[in-house]
Amino acid sequence: MDMVSATCTVNKGDLPIDIVWLLNGHKIYSNDGILISRPSPRLSTLSIESVRDRHSGNYSCIAMNHAGSMEHVTQLLVNVPFDFGSEEIFSLDTVSVSCTVSKGDSPVDIRWQFNGNHLTTNNGVLISRQTQRTSFLTIESVRDRHTGNYSCIAENPAGHAIHTASLFVNGLIFFLSFMFLFYDPFSAIR
Numbered sequence: 449m450d451m452v453s454a455t456c457t458v459n460k461g462d463l464p465i466d467i468v469w470l471l472n473g474h475k476i477y478s479n480d481g482i483l484i485s486r487p488s489p490r491l492s493t494l495s496i497e498s499v500r501d502r503h504s505g506n507y508s509c510i511a512m513n514h515a516g517s518m519e520h521v522t523q524l525l526v527n528v529p530f531d532f533g534s535e536e537i538f539s540l541d542t543v544s545v546s547c548t549v550s551k552g553d554s555p556v557d558i559r560w561q562f563n564g565n566h567l568t569t570n571n572g573v574l575i576s577r578q579t580q581r582t583s584f585l586t587i588e589s590v591r592d593r594h595t596g597n598y599s600c601i602a603e604n605p606a607g608h609a610i611h612t613a614s615l616f617v618n619g620l621i622f623f624l625s626f627m628f629l630f631y632d633p634f635s636a637i638r
Contacts, residue, residue, distance in 0.1 A: 453495040456491070464489065465490060465512065466511070467509065480502075483495045492509065499526055543586070545585050545613065546582055547600030552606065557602070558603075559600075559601050560585055564599075571593075572588060572591065573587050574586045595615060595617045597614050598612065
């Protein structure tokens, strides 16, 4: 996991200055992996040691004193490698995952593999390019044949990155009833 920090510096204004941090409009305290420190009266630092997707959002630094307040907002986007989630997936369900390349020079080539083989749009699988850096893989009606390892490969002239996730499809169980008819050839002779 990556670490991120933001510093709120107040260059002008009379002391005392109160500095608070908000995430999506709600006051943040030092918890949930977020540490807020106040190394000087005009400085506050927000640090996240191990960034997770729940840390995504709009962060606001508000500096206040008796004369007024000033606010600065910045957005933190956390890109999480794709997976098929923790819920069971059954035959005929729809699944969709995205592969987003957040860093690197353009152009970026994004391609998909299924069990190590190149994957294209066919056989119930739809691959679509949302942006230059995002590709979606969608299976509208999963079947047992879709069970396996899906890999997203992102590549540019500087190198490549691969992420793989497993999909397991719980198949539907059908019970067939049989009725056996016995033919007795001698019963017709009597």
